[in-house]
Amino acid sequence: MNMSDQEKELRVLRDQIDQIDQQIQSLLNQRALCAQQVAEVKQKHQGQGDAVFYRPEREAQVLRRVMARNSGPLPAQDVARLFREIMSVCLALEQPMRIAFLGPEGTFTQQAAVKHFGLSAITAPLGTLDEVFREVEAGTAHYGVVPVENSNEGMVNHTLDLFGRFQLSIVGEVELKIHHHLLMKAGADRHHVTRIYATQQALAQCRRWLDAHYPSVERITVATNADAARQASADAEVGLGAAIGTELAIELYPLQVAVRNVEDQAESSSRFLILGRQEVGPSGKDKTSLLICAHDKPGALYELLAPFRARGISLTRIETRTLSGPWNMVFYIDFEGHVADPEVQALIKELESESVELKLLGSYPQAVL
Amino acid sequence: MNMSDQEKELRVLRDQIDQIDQQIQSLLNQRALCAQQVAEVKQKHQGQGDAVFYRPEREAQVLRRVMARNSGPLPAQDVARLFREIMSVCLALEQPMRIAFLGPEGTFTQQAAVKHFGLSAITAPLGTLDEVFREVEAGTAHYGVVPVENSNEGMVNHTLDLFGRFQLSIVGEVELKIHHHLLMKAGADRHHVTRIYATQQALAQCRRWLDAHYPSVERITVATNADAARQASADAEVGLGAAIGTELAIELYPLQVAVRNVEDQAESSSRFLILGRQEVGPSGKDKTSLLICAHDKPGALYELLAPFRARGISLTRIETRTLSGPWNMVFYIDFEGHVADPEVQALIKELESESVELKLLGSYPQAVL
Numbered sequence: 182m183n184m185s186d187q188e189k190e191l192r193v194l195r196d197q198i199d200q201i202d203q204q205i206q207s208l209l210n211q212r213a214l215c216a217q218q219v220a221e222v223k224q225k226h227q228g229q230g231d232a233v234f235y236r237p238e239r240e241a242q243v244l245r246r247v248m249a250r251n252s253g254p255l256p257a258q259d260v261a262r263l264f265r266e267i268m269s270v271c272l273a274l275e276q277p278m279r280i281a282f283l284g285p286e287g288t289f290t291q292q293a294a295v296k297h298f299g300l301s302a303i304t305a306p307l308g309t310l311d312e313v314f315r316e317v318e319a320g321t322a323h324y325g326v327v328p329v330e331n332s333n334e335g336m337v338n339h340t341l342d343l344f345g346r347f348q349l350s351i352v353g354e355v356e357l358k359i360h361h362h363l364l365m366k367a368g369a370d371r372h373h374v375t376r377i378y379a380t381q382q383a384l385a386q387c388r389r390w391l392d393a394h395y396p397s398v399e400r401i402t403v404a405t406n407a408d409a410a411r412q413a414s415a416d417a418e419v420g421l422g423a424a425i426g427t428e429l430a431i432e433l434y435p436l437q438v439a440v441r442n443v444e445d446q447a448e449s450s451s452r453f454l455i456l457g458r459q460e461v462g463p464s465g466k467d468k469t470s471l472l473i474c475a476h477d478k479p480g481a482l483y484e485l486l487a488p489f490r491a492r493g494i495s496l497t498r499i500e501t502r503t504l505s506g507p508w509n510m511v512f513y514i515d516f517e518g519h520v521a522d523p524e525v526q527a528l529i530k531e532l533e534s535e536s537v538e539l540k541l542l543g544s545y546p547q548a549v550l
Numbered sequence: 551m552n553m554s555d556q557e558k559e560l561r562v563l564r565d566q567i568d569q570i571d572q573q574i575q576s577l578l579n580q581r582a583l584c585a586q587q588v589a590e591v592k593q594k595h596q597g598q599g600d601a602v603f604y605r606p607e608r609e610a611q612v613l614r615r616v617m618a619r620n621s622g623p624l625p626a627q628d629v630a631r632l633f634r635e636i637m638s639v640c641l642a643l644e645q646p647m648r649i650a651f652l653g654p655e656g657t658f659t660q661q662a663a664v665k666h667f668g669l670s671a672i673t674a675p676l677g678t679l680d681e682v683f684r685e686v687e688a689g690t691a692h693y694g695v696v697p698v699e700n701s702n703e704g705m706v707n708h709t710l711d712l713f714g715r716f717q718l719s720i721v722g723e724v725e726l727k728i729h730h731h732l733l734m735k736a737g738a739d740r741h742h743v744t745r746i747y748a749t750q751q752a753l754a755q756c757r758r759w760l761d762a763h764y765p766s767v768e769r770i771t772v773a774t775n776a777d778a779a780r781q782a783s784a785d786a787e788v789g790l791g792a793a794i795g796t797e798l799a800i801e802l803y804p805l806q807v808a809v810r811n812v813e814d815q816a817e818s819s820s821r822f823l824i825l826g827r828q829e830v831g832p833s834g835k836d837k838t839s840l841l842i843c844a845h846d847k848p849g850a851l852y853e854l855l856a857p858f859r860a861r862g863i864s865l866t867r868i869e870t871r872t873l874s875g876p877w878n879m880v881f882y883i884d885f886e887g888h889v890a891d892p893e894v895q896a897l898i899k900e901l902e903s904e905s906v907e908l909k910l911l912g913s914y915p916q917a918v919l
Contacts, residue, residue, distance in 0.1 A: 187595040194588045195608075199615070201581045205574055205636070206616060206629060212570045213624045219563045226556040239564075246568070247575060255582045259639045259670060260575060266635055267574070270628045284797060284807075301628060306797055308736075308806050367677075428653060428675060437677050438653075 209267065216271040234276045235323065237353045237455070238464035240268055241546030245466070248549070261550055269299020278302040281313045281322035289427070293355040293453035294326040296550065310339055314347040317456050324352065325456035340454070341472060341513055350543035351470050353455035361387055363440040364424040366414060371423070371439045374398055376416060378409040379425035387425055389445040410434040455545070464546040467519040468497060471529075474511050474537040482512065488531045489516060492524055519544040578636065585640040603645045604692065606722045606824070607833035609637055610915030614835070617918070630919055638668020647671040650682045650691035658796070662724040662822035663695040665919065679708055683716045686825050693721065694825035709823070710841060710869075710882055719912035720839050722824035730756055732809040733793040735783060740792070740808045743767055745785060747778040748794035756794055758814040779803040824914070833915040836888040837866060840898075843880050843906040851881065857900045858885060861893055888913040 220234055227233075244261045251257040272278060282294045284306025294304045307313050310327055317325040327340055361383055365371060376399045377391065384391070384400055391400065403409045409424035414434040416422025424436065425443065461467075475481035482501075489496055498515040518525040520541065533539045589603055596602075613630045620626040641647060651663045653675025663673045676682050679696055686694040696709055730752055734740060745768045746760065753760070753769055760769065772778045778793040783803040785791025793805065794812065830836075844850035851870075858865055867884040887894040889910065902908045 187591060190591045191588060194584050194591065198581060198584045198588075199612075201577050201584065202612065202616065202633065203619070205577045205581070206620065206633075208570050208574045208577070209629060209632065210620070210622060210624050212567060212574070213622075215563050215567045215570065217623060219560060219567075222556060222559045222563065243568075243571065247571065250572070251575065251579070253579060253582075254586060254643055255579050255639060256643075259642070260578060262669065263578065263632070263635055263639060264571065264575075266632055270624060270632060273628070274623055274625075300631065306807075438675075 209270075212267065213271045213274055216275060220275040233459050235272060235278060236462070237457075238462045238467075238546055240265075241464040241466070241549050243268065244549040245464075258550065265550065266299045266301075269301040272299075273301035276323075278324070279322045280304045280324050280326060281307050281316045282326040283310055283313055283328065284308060289357055289359060289451060290326055290328055290453060293328075293357050293451075296357060297326065297353060297355045297453075297455060298324070310343055314343045314349060314456065317349055317458065318347050320458070323457070325349075326355070326453055327456065329354075329452050329454045341511070344472065344542055345540065349456045349458060350460060351454050351545050352457035352459060352461050352543060353545045354468065354548050355453040355455065356450045356548045357453065359427060359451045360442045361425050361427060361444045362438045363443050364410060364413060364426055364436040365422075365439040366435060367437045369423075369439075373421065374423045375421040376401055376413075377423050377425060378403050378412045378416075380406060380409060383409070383425045386444045386446070390443045391425075394440075410436055461543065461545050463519040463521045463544070466547050467517070467544050468515055468547050469518055469520055469525060469544040470513070470515050470542040471532075472511055472513055472540040472542060473532060474539070476535070476537055477510060481510070484535055485512065485532065488528050488535075492528055494518055494524065494528060517547075578639075581636065582640045582643050585644060589644040602828050604641060604647065605831070606826075606915055607831045607836075609634075610833040610835070610918050612637065613918040614833075627919065634919065635668045635670075638670040641668075642670035645692075647693070648691045649673045649693050649695060650676050650685045651695040652679055652682055652697065653677060658726055658728060658820060659695055659697050659822060662697075662726050662820075665726060666695065666722060666724045666822075666824060667693070679712055683712045683718060683825065686718055686827065687716050689827070692826070694718075695724070695822055696825065698723075698821050698823045710880070713841060713911055714909065718825045718827060719829060720823050720914050721826035721828060721830050721912060722914045723837065723917050724822040724824065725819045725917045726822065728796060728820045729811045730794050730796060730813045731807045732812050733779060733782060733795055733805040734791075734808040735804060736806045738792075738808075742790065743792045744790040745770055745782075746792050746794060747772050747781045747785075749775060749778060752778070752794045755813045755815070759812045760794075763809075779805055830912065830914050832888040832890045832913070835916050836886070836913050837884055837916050838887055838889055838894060838913040839882070839884050839911040840901075841880055841882055841909040841911060842901060843908070845904070845906055846879060850879070853904055854881065854901065857897055857904075861897055863887055863893065863897060886916075 223234065244264060247261050247264050248257040251260050278298055278301075280294050280298050280302045282290045282304055284291070291304055291306065294302070305316075305322060307316065313325040313327055316322040329340060363371065365374070374395060377395060378401045379387070381402050383406070384402060401412070403412060406426040409426050411434060413422040413424035414436050423439065428438065473485060475485055486496070495517040496514065497517060498513075500513040501510070520526065520529065521544070529539065529541070592603065613633060616630050616633045617626040620629050647667055647670075649663050649667050649671050651659045651673055653660070660673055660675065663671070674691060676685065682694040682696055685691040698709060732740065734743070743764060746764060747770045748756070750771050752775070753771060770781070772781060775795040778795050780803060782791040782793035783805050792808065797807065842854060844854055855865070864886040865883065866886060867882075869882040870879070889895065889898065890913070898908065898910070
C-alpha cells in the first residue's frame with residue numbers, strides 16, 4: 182500500500198466525519214429552536230420578567246440520562262460534559278446568564294462557575310462574599326457561586342452567616358478536583374526543610390504524605406494559602422521553609438512546585454454552592470441543606486440526629502458553627518432527599534419541634550459531573 | 551389557559567429536545583468511531599509511534615466550515631466552540647493529549663491551552679519557558695503553549711531565543727481576550743491617586759483611558775503585573791498608589807478592583823503560540839513566522855521588507871530583537887501565507903539571499919476562534 186491508498190482511506194473517513202458534523206450542527210440548531218420555544222411558552226404564561234429559563238433539576242436529569250444511555254466509544258463523563266456546554270449555549274441564546282462569583286478571576290471558584298454553567302455564561306468576579314449574595318438577591322446576577330469548603334477558615338462561617346441575612350436558596354452544588362503541592366523557593370533542598378506552612382485543611386488532606394516524608398518537620402497552620410506561600414517564601418531565604426498549597430499561590434510569590442500532588446486521596450475535591458432566588462423541583466437525586474439552632478442542653482446534637490437515623494435518611498455533611506447574632510450553637514446539615522419528598526417533610530417537621538430555629542437553605546440536584 | 555396547559559406544551563417541547571439529544575449523542579459516538587478508524591489507518595501506514603493524530607490544519611478547516619455553514623439560531627462562534635470540544639473529546643479517545651504550558655495553573659496561558667485544545671487535553675504547568683520547550687522536544691508533552699505577547703518584557707525575547715536553541719515549530723496560535731483594571735487598596739480614594747504602576751504593555755493598552763482620567767498622575771513602568779500590584783499595595787499604605795493589571799494580580803496582594811475594563815480597545819487580546827514537533831500542512835488561511843538576521847548595514851530592515859510588498863504578502867507583525875549568541879540584530883516576522891505556497895517559497899528564497907541567516911519557525915492556521 183502506498184501513500185495515496187492511505188490518503189484515499191482517510192478521505193473516505195473524513196467525508197464521513199464531515200457528514201456527521203453537518204448532522205450534529207443541524208441538530209444543535211434544532212435544539213436551540215426548541216429551547217427558544219420553551220422560553221416563549223414560559224414567557225406567555227409567566228410574563229417576561231418572572232419566567233425562569235434555567236432549571237437546575239431539568240439540567241441534572243438531562244445529564245444523568247445522557248450518562249445512563251451512553252454506549253461509547255466516548256466516555257459517558259465526556260459526553261455529559263459536552264451536553265452541559267450544549268445546554269449552556271442554548272440557554273445563552275434565550276437569556277445570557279450572569280453569574281457572580283467570589284473573585285478574583287482565575288480562581289477555583291471561577292472554574293467551579295464555568296464547570297456548572299458552561300462557557301457561555303458571563304462570570305463576574307466580586308470582591309467579597311457579601312457582594313455575591315447582594316447581587317444575586319438584587320437580581321443583578323442570576324446566580325452566585327461561593328466556596329463552601331475553602332482553605333480560608335473563616336469563609337464557611339461567613340457564608341452560613343450570610344444565608345441568615347439574605348433570602349437566597351442553594352440551587353446546586355459543584356465539586357472540583359484540586360491538587361496540593363509542596364512549594365519551595367527555587368534551588369532550595371527539599372531534604373533540609375524544617376518548617377511547613379499550610380492551612381488546616383491542606384494539612385489534613387496531606388497528612389499521610391507529610392507523615393511519610395516529613396515526620397519530624399514542624400507544621401505551622403496559617404489562615405490562607407496565600408499566607409502559607411508568603412511565609413514559606415520569606416523563610417526560604419535561609420533555605421528552610423516550604424508551603425503546601427495549590428498552584429494559584431505561586432503566581433506572585435517566588436516559589437516553585439517541589440513535589441506535585443501530595444494529597445492523600447488521589448482526587449481530593451472542593452465543594453462550591455450555587456445561590457439563586459428560585460426553589461428547585463426534585464430531579465430524582467437531590468440534596469437538602471439546612472441550618473438548625475439546637476436547644477442549649479446536653480445531648481442536643483444527638484437528639485437532632487436521631488430523626489435522620491429513624492427515617493433512614495443519609496446525612497452527607499454536618500458542621501457545627503458559631504454564628505454572629507442571636508443563634509449561638511448552629512448546625513449546618515446536608516442530607517440526601519428533596520423537601521418535596523413526604524419523608525423529608527415529616528423529618529423537617531420533627532426537627533422543627535426539637536430545635537430553637539430551623540432555616541431551610543434549599544433542595545437541589547446532587548452534582549452530576 | 552391554565553398551568554397544566556403550559557405543562558403540556560413544555561412536555562411536548564422537552565420530549566422533542568430529548569429526541570434531538572439522543573440523536574446528537576448517537577452521532578457524537580459515531581464520530582468518535584470514525585476518528586478511531588482514522589487513527590487505525592494512520593497507525594497501519596505510519597507505525598504506532600510515528601502516527602500524528604492531531605492535525606491543526608484539519609481542525610482549523612473543520613471549524614471554519616462549521617462557522618461558514620451555520621444558519622442559526624445559535625451563533626456561529628458558539629457552535630464552533632462546541633465543535634472544538636467535540637474534536638477534543640474524540641481526540642482524547644485516541645491519544646490523551648498532554649500539553650505543557652508556562653504555569654502556574656490558573657494563568658492566562660492555561661486558559662489559552664484549554665481554549666485551543668479543549669477541556670479533554672491534559673494541561674501540565676511548568677515553571678519556565680525552557681522546560682516547556684524541553685518537554686515538547688523530548689516528546690514528554692505533545693505540544694507546548696507559551697505567551698508571545700506578554701506583559702513580562704523579557705518573555706518574548708526569551709521565547710524567540712529558545713526557538714534558536716530547540717528544533718520546534720510553531721503549529722498554531724491562540725488569541726485570548728484579557729481585561730485590565732485599575733487596582734487599589736480597599737478604601738483608598740481613587741481621586742487622590744498620585745502614582746500608577748503598570749507594565750509597558752498595560753500602559754500602552756490603557757493610554758487613552760489614563761489620559762482622560764489621570765492626565766497628570768505619574769505613570770511608573772514596571773517589569774511584571776505582579777510588580778505593579780506589589781508596589782501599588784505598598785504605596786497604598788499612604789493612600790497614593792494604584793496599579794493597572796489583570797485580576798490574577800490581586801489574588802495575593804491586598805488590592806481591589808477600583809475601575810473595571812480600563813483598556814482602550816473594548817477587547818484587547820493577548821497572543822499565545824502552540825509549539826510542536828510536526829510541520830503543519832496548509833489549511834487555506836495560514837500564517838508563517840520566521841526569524842531573520844539582517845546584514846548590519848543602513849536600510850537593512852527596509853530591504854528585508856521590500857520583497858513582502860513586491861509580492862503583495864501581508865505582514866501581520868514585526869519585532870526587532872536582540873538575541874543572545876552570534877546574532878545581534880534579529881527580526882521576528884509574521885505574515886499571511888503558508889510555506890507550501892509557491893509565492894511564499896519564492897519570498898523566502900529572496901529573503902535568504904538578503905540576510906545573514908533565516909530560521910523558519912513554522913506555518914500554521916490563523917486563529918479561528
